[in-house]
Amino acid sequence: MIDNPFDAFVGSRKPVPMYDAAEEGKAFAYLLWGDGVKFEGAPGTGSRRKVTVRGRTGWVLASALDGTSLLEFYFIDVGQGDGVLVKTPSFQHILIDGGFPRDKQPSGKSAADFIDWKFVKDYGLSSVELDALISSHNDEDHYGGLSDLLGVDVTEELDADAIHVDRFYHAGVSWWTVGGKRSLGEVVEHDGERYLVDLLDDRDSALQGLDAASTRPLQGEWAKFIRRVADTTTADGGHCEFARLSDETPWLPGFDPDASDVSIRVLAPIEAEVQGRAALRNLGRSELNTNGHSILLRVDYGRTRTLLTGDLNKGAQQDILHAMAGSLLELQCDVAKACHHGSADVSLAFLQAMAPSATIISSGDAEGHDHPRPAIVAASGATGHLTVVKDEIVTPLVYSTELARSYAVGKLDRIEVPGGAAVEGDDLARTTLHYRTTKAGDLRPKKGSRKARGAYVVSGLVYGLVNVRTDGETLLAATLDEKNAEWSVRTFPARF
Structure with missing residues (x-):
């Protein structure tokens, strides 16, 4: 937890303009x-107060600064993958997943960049301080950006001087090297079902899996990530806890x-x-197991519930439905992060x-998965909670990070070469x-080329x-409008 870095909070539920002058201005x-x-x-004599927010300075109406700290969810646009930052009213921070690592991203960005901005530019701190880091499961489009954040070689590209994490949580299913091949480990049969029993557990379990002499070492990029977690310290210099x-x-x-x-309730894996060993049901192919044994969390605050899936x-x-039979109302929520990018x-x-x-779909373009699928977008709306006020639909709402992303595209008409003539026209x-x-x-990356004429x-x-x-009573969902930056x-x- 960090100390509250702010002097005041915006209390208006409508966007509040920030101006470039104490009076009038733009x-x-x-x-x-x-x-x-x-x-x-x-404070001046006028109605506006000069403030710094998100690293920018300007003037806002003083009367709008009558709010309190809220529970905030940032569903980060990481392209194909997931990345969610949870900030509590008391300034605890939980980062869940981070997308692919930078070097496998079309944009060259991962959740590490957003987290760096949040703590350094928005809060004005010199380090990132996370109360909990969670990898929902062991697929790289979820843990890769977390590895970016913790990697010493990558930290040089961030503004933060240090990254501190108190606790690391994971789902257990891990990539091991068995017989020279990547594997999810041993499978045993019990009462006609097959179960995965080689589960990563606490810090000692991780260190054993990272030991080069281990008979069952952790494998590949997952092993590199776990090594980075093991090397990460808390703010007081202690070891990051594993669970x-x-x-x-x-x-x-x-x-x-x-x-x-x-x-925060933990509802899955089951x-x-x-x-005598902890086990998770074998769902079939490896990708069904890694995805299917994702951590399912329900975040409760006041009368609100948010499911992170x-x-x-x-x-x-x-x-999960079978295990929770008789208590399915526990799954009802105000906000749900859609499962598997709208698969x-x-x-x-x-x-x-x-x-x-409201349903939030985290998906990316140009990645060959065709997420979100049209039927699931429709189903997310059809199964959502219907609220109608004065003949207008208030909910359900369906958001997609991919659809919320936008580009401004311009046609190339001139190239200026340092020390040379400009390239234009023919x-x-x-x-x-x-x-x-x-x-x-x-x-x-794949290389390509084209003529400059007609390029965008x-x-x-x-x-x-x-x-x-949310303040526990009302929820707000917001995306940035690319046209007017509103x-x-x-x-x-x-x-609830």
């Missing part, structure tokens, strides 16, 4: 409900109702005991059990542009970040 940015500001100088989560862990440690204003698939969802491998009954007022047809394209998840350049980019904020905001009431 609005150049807009603040959201719950945004924290730092005062610059003493495996399952439904046998009722609450995320430190976030039970008696310990925190925000409580754990069994087989031959990782890459849960149909088989896992059906197991079609989903249980309709699970969507109906969640019945969210010369563009004789000038060749060379470039590299990285598809999500690819390690090596990306002149601006708005990342598809989806903000969700926020598109929807508010709706909590249901």
